[in-house]
Amino acid sequence: MNSITLAFIGDAVYEVYIRDFLVKKYGTKVNDLQKKSLDYVSAKSQRKHLEKLIASNFLTEEEIEIFKRGRNAHGGKSKSSDIITYKIATGLEALIGYLHLNKKEDRIKEIIEFIVRN
Numbered sequence: 001m002n003s004i005t006l007a008f009i010g011d012a013v014y015e016v017y018i019r020d021f022l023v024k025k026y027g028t029k030v031n032d033l034q035k036k037s038l039d040y041v042s043a044k045s046q047r048k049h050l051e052k053l054i055a056s057n058f059l060t061e062e063e064i065e066i067f068k069r070g071r072n073a074h075g076g077k078s079k080s081s082d083i084i085t086y087k088i089a090t091g092l093e094a095l096i097g098y099l100h101l102n103k104k105e106d107r108i109k110e111i112i113e114f115i116v117r118n
Contacts, residue, residue, distance in 0.1 A: 001101065003073035003094045006066075010097025015041055017112045040115065043081040046089035049115045058114055063095055070094020 018040045022033050039045055050067070053059050059067070071091030081089070099108045 001098075003070040003090075006095075006097035006101070007070050007073070007090045007093040008097065009100060010070075010093035010095065013100045013108065014046075014093060014096045014112075017108065018116075021112065021116050043085045043089035046092050047081075047085045049118070050088055050092045052118050053111065053114060056114075056118075058111070059095075063099075066098045067091040067095045070097075 015037075018037060019033070022036055022040075026032060026036060040049070054064065068091065070093065071087045073090065073094070096108060096111070099105075099111075
């Protein structure tokens with residue numbers, strides 16, 4: 001499956017996991033939840049979290065390769081971030097999409113737990 005398709009599904013899966021975490025931690029005030037979600041779901045925040053995952057050697061070699069494929073894929077562009085940040089965020093989304101489609105939900109949970117704790 002191509003990397004842009006992986007990112008497409010990964011974006012949705014990642015957001016659901018983050019929203020689930022936020023509701024459990026902060027309750028039900030949607031305005032507050034939306035503001036807090038920017039710490040996780042914006043391209044800038046996704047880049048920050050991905051860089052921490054890599055610096056901490058949290059990702060496997062296979063996961064890094066999938067991220068790189070997603071990062072290097074030709075796709076859209078962002079109005080709200082620079083191209084490098086956008087591509088890195090796309091790479092993270094592609095990784096989450098790959099894990100989801102390969103039924104590796106436990107690994108997605110591990111990655112999300114790392115992200116919300118760091």
